[in-house]
Amino acid sequence: MIVSVASGKGGTGKTTVAVNLALALALEGTTSVSLLDCDVEEPNAHLFLHPVLETSEPVTLPVPVVDENRCTGCGICAEVCAFHAVLSLGGRAITFPDLCHGCGGCARFCPEGAISETPRQIGVAETGWVSRAGAPAAATQAIRFVHGRVDIGVALAPPVVKAVRSEAGPASGSANGAVIIDSPPGTSCPVVASVKGSDYCILVTEPTPFGLNDLTLAVDMVRELGVPLGVVINRAGLGDARVAAYCARENIPVLLEIPFDRRLAACYARGGQLVREFPELGNSLRGLWRQICARVGSLPEEAGTVR
């Protein structure tokens, strides 16, 4: 089962929930757990999990290369390109790989066969393991870890997100496998690429007007994708009750409330694992997982949005 953790607003505790949910399930030892950090602009899960990385693959995009001997300057490539990554100037085609989305249109439609494609690195995807208790990685009791990093200055995050998602591994299809996806903040393309196709989405919010506003945007986005969803209210007690009221009105289940507590904040700040220092949170997160399993299991096939 694939469960994505998203939020709309940044800094509400997505990574905290994703990382500690993965740890809570791994500590119990009955579920095979993968954690995919899809926040490829600012990946943070590794700071809390300290994975041993085994593979590091470049993520590339095919970008055009013009054979100047064949180019007649007809300008069709520039006309084809929706991203202004090819211009026709002074009788020749000039490429701007930074703007290229890798659609292949220019190469496909060049009447002279003057454009070929070459891979341009835009980031990396890395895989590894988190061992259960600092011991050498033992697959049965460890968390499979995948994350990606978009290169500095690259505007296009979704292909790197997709590369991370493609590493979901065998746990995604299995009933007692958990693939937990830590998504980026916001509601646009990189988030869509992270959340789309998951079996359930946990939206982490905080009980403030910012939290509520961005939650409503995220709910619209997740419903548009047809993914059932539930909410975790982090830092409960700070702020007001409007998030809870909104969830009740919209029939959105509040799966868990994590109280605001400076001890939790301090543990997070130094990169600590909350479930180790506060074991009761581990129990709560395992309870949250069972709720999600029950909800996904009981949903009819065609169910798009949770009601």
Added chain:
Amino acid sequence: MKELLVISGKGGTGKTSIVGAFAVLADSKVLADCDVDAADLHLLLSPTVKTTNEFRAFRQAVLDQSKCIGPGQCSGVSAVCTEVCRFGAVSASGAGLPEIDSVYCEGCGVCARACPHGAISMEEVLSGHWFVSDTAYGPMVHARLGVAQENSGKLVTQVRREARSIAEERGLDYIITDGPPGIGCPVISSMSGVDLALIVTEPTVAGTHDLQRMVELAHHFGVKAAVCINKYDLDEAGAKQVEEYCSREGMKVAGKVPFDEEVVGALVRGVPVLTRGDGDACRAEGKAAQAIRRLWENIEIELADGSLR
């Protein structure tokens, strides 16, 4: 006129609360909310919308089923459109007509051009709206990207262009921009050509990690940046490390703001964390508000001639 971008890398470090306070403190400015897919500044500044404008910068593939002849006859066993799309947006199951997934469509137009029967057209989509508003603190430009829409970078560019033209028209001193999180497309669009990027961070391992990526991005684009350490007293040792990092990188720390529940309190009331006022008003303020006042003084110095020490 000077353009200040408030940015963070990591979300939730306090960008918007700080911009809300700057809105009170700066005399002559236009505000721009460039966090177009999860805008929040309006919740503090209660804008009155003067004009609402459609944002159409994206065309997506639309199939005309009456012209499509289906996979069997199109080109051997599969339809051309399903073969040429590199974004997984066009698929066909069995002999059924292809379907285009608007969420995955990047608008490249390759399928439309490749279709032998002219059954696919590229149609303009309403991707969101942008607004020009008045607030009690001055004009504001903000936007709302549609649900699951692309092109946040272009919408950011539109918001910035409008804010600049308002600032020029009215002879304003500052453009103060609330930036999006991350380091990708909308951030790059927010950052190009600003006079100063104020990076708001927090003393956590995640905040520090994300600060470093943001500093690299600013260097990459040759943008001058300074740092604000927000909630610094949640981990004073961590804050010290951030300061040391900044000094190694030659980054100025323009301010340190303590954690203060009053910031959340103001947010719940829907107002900036400080109010305009004389010395008495200031003395009644919480510790975060006072620190943000000093931060703004430093920003004005840095924007004026880069002489902040």
